[in-house]
Amino acid sequence: MRYLLLILASISLIVVSSCRKEFNTVPNFGELEFSKDTVFLDTIFSNISSTTYTLKVYNRANKAITIPEIKLKNGNTSKYRLNVDGLSGKHFTDIDILANDSIYIFVENTVDYNSISTPLYTDKLLFDNGNKQQKVPLVTLIQDAHFIFPSKNNSDFKTLTIDGKNTKIACRFLTEDELTFTDKKPYVIYGYATVPSDKTLTINAGTNIYFHKNSGLIIDKKARLKINGTFDKKVTFQGDKLAHRYRKTPGQWGSIWIRKGSFGNNINHAIIKNGTVGVLVDNIGQKNSPTLLIKNTEIYNNSYYGILGRNTHIEAENLVIGNAGKASLACISGGNYNFTHSTFANYWNNSMRQKPTVFIRNYNSFTDDNQTVKTITEDLVKANFINCIIEGNNNTELIFDKKEDGVFNYRIENSLIRGASNNALNFNDTDHFKNILLNGNPHFKDVDQNDFRIGENSEAINKAKKTSIFNDILNISRKTTPDIGAYQHITFKKDE
Template sequence: MRFLLPLLLLLSAATVLLPGCEPKEDLVTTDSRAKLEFSLDTVKFDTVFVTVGTVSKRLWVYNRNPRAVRVSEISLQSQPGITYNLLINGDAGSVARDVEIRGKDSLLVLVRATIDPTPSDLKPFVLVDNLRFRTNGNDQQVKVVSYGQNAYFHTRDEIRVNTTWKADKPHVIYDYALVDSATTLTIEPGARIYSHAGAALLVGGQLLVSPTFRPTGELKPNDRNFVYFQGDRREEEYANRPGQWAGIWFLSSSRNSVVRFAQIKNSAFGLLVINPRNLRPFPSVTVENSIIQNISSAKQAFTNSGLRIGLEGAAILGLSADFTVRNTLLANCEQYAVFGAQGGTYQFDYCTIANYATLANRQTPSFLLADAIEVNGQARPAIAPRLTMRNSIVWGNSRNLEELAFVNGEQYAGNISISTSVLLTKKYDNTGPLGQAKNGNILNPQQGPNYLFRSTPSRPLGKTLDYQLDTLSPASNKALPLPSITTDLLNRPRLSPPDIGAYERKNP
């Protein structure tokens, strides 16, 4: 044992004198055969509005070699009309040099594109470039494809003269566009309106969407003649995400607005009338042949002339408002599809409310009317609303919810008329002054919700939801003809007897 300690000391000293051993994965190879691999062969940006940067796209770069490689240059040459920025290891720029990737490791490259205006082309255009990686004298490339488009930009616009938004280029709203109280904004058929996060179209005067458009034949569900309102995020993951923008808001001074052949989606509110002081005449909005869907559940606080009100999202929300709605689909709202309070007149003819919440566990009815609402934490004086509903559907994705509700409804039961409609309601089935088991209504059909529509989140048919009637739908051929409405949402003729809801089922 007395020789053990000197021996250990001798071995320790010898170890210090040995050359350092660097891990194999940190040794940099200069072999020209060392190649990189990539998670994508093409980095693709969907339509990018000119002058507006996109979100960053991810590209993973893999070094499958056992030793490290030094990438002498990573570059993306910006072409005329487009600027690219790279983010690599926290450093931003158009070029990165001497970037090392350890053996069997990877590198994340973020790419961002900004497209400058092109003076000539009003249609979408394509710009192609190559992201180049130079390693040990070898060049490898990944294509970068950007689809660009010119647009009209409205940043805090205040529209004080009668104006028409044309359909030749998209319109992009930042913060807001405000229609003055003495002004009319007309939007042409086929226009595309994109709103940045939180942006709103504010209407103090009159909004006319496709006011004179008369289609000559059947329209497709995504027909080019519809006016589209949605957020400005064009990536696929945002295609149906609620709450991306604020919606279309009608102020107490607005009058006689018309929204026809429009699709409004992915907003906090669809059509919101806010008139908390009950100023008369109430703002009025007529909605025809339109779709409002994917509406958020987030509660928002509004301040108007010292009045504070909290409102949750809805496809149609009226605060002392008049709405006339025909041939319209309201779908996939995280809270209400329709919410009306403090009086107002609501008329729904041939409408479909298919309220299948997709993100939240909805606990609210799809259709709610109330005679009062809290302002500054206190209830305002009650004003009874009026409702006429004919040949419509009120449905949702939970048979445990009451989809039709009236706050203090017994006090204004004489103002409510619902006929030849399909309703999901237990409370108002056949008792009391609000009982709806009359006037030709179909309540809680026992063949179940699975056969009411063609495709729903609970019974999907492929990736597309389709709220047209299923062949076994209890709403088929059960409506009473309305002489003033002879076509459906897609301009198909109403048959005899017609179908209940926004869509007329075509003959097989």
């Protein structure tokens, strides 16, 4: 027994010894350096956790140091959460930093808007104490919002199919008092908010809608969407990650899905960005009523498509669709399409893009439950592009894919198109093309920033056909000398 105790004591001594520091430190001398003077956590919504932010703390001395204390000024009542060198908490003691080395501090927070007196929530990180104490402010703007969550008592499941991929999605039907969105507070949607049959969702000017991951908006059979933005107060749809680094990240949310059986939908003065498919439109609609009328709208940075139309009827004017992982505009399974004074420009650089900026076909192929590939041909009643720019970073940015057993009508006039010389399209075919500027220079302002305004060197200037659309997307008159695309040309300022 004595020998056993001796062995255990020896093992304990070895373990304790192995846990001791293998270096000597001196007390912190108040000369820490920080990667940021202030940690600004971007705007967050009430009761929703922020993104994780990083602060790096440097010891520039030639000796290892010990920081006696790192804490939040507001202590345990602080809404901020810390992780210091791998340890979670709000108060830390005896934190070592090797000579000419550094440690990481990770910062998050969650704040209830109703628990604070001002939307600007602040605290301070305190390093050491007394006359050696150093401080780093923490700052977050908290925004109140309407939250729409899935509900067990008022929900359904639907299957969303895009390019043969089926996704089961949870839908929550909007109640009667949720069918008007206003600009008083933003809306944050989890899951798919669904407009019930025979109901209309009206979204007033200036409203901001934020979608969580795998979330979106569904307009169900016989339901309608009315987006009533104005030039000065646009309606915005985007993901709910508000940090600056997510401002152009695609695929943060799902889609605005207009389902089969819905018609008479209107979108005016909207910005739709950073989703998977900006707007997905099914159903041919009624004879004299398009499924979707979309005007003065910008759609950017979608991981699949800006607009995907499937055997549907879309009328568009002053429409801008920018970068998308597959195509800015895809119209498949036939349909009826009119695009006037619209700009389609795809300079996607996040991955290899296989499709052109604009892609039109009169059929759809899919794999059935028996893993058999089937093709259904539908009539392309018409696909008209008048005064449009179709541009991008591929050699050919307009492709028509036709099955001979279906109707395929199209007409393109007074448009600037990016196309290779060996493209299958015959731009000299006057039955389908008129006044085409092939590979002309649109002179966009800044494609990296989705700024597709055209400058004074653009070949699109004064080349448009006169129409009844007298103002461009920026409300600039084009009545006398219209330019091709959604924008009238401007003179770029050197400091812009």
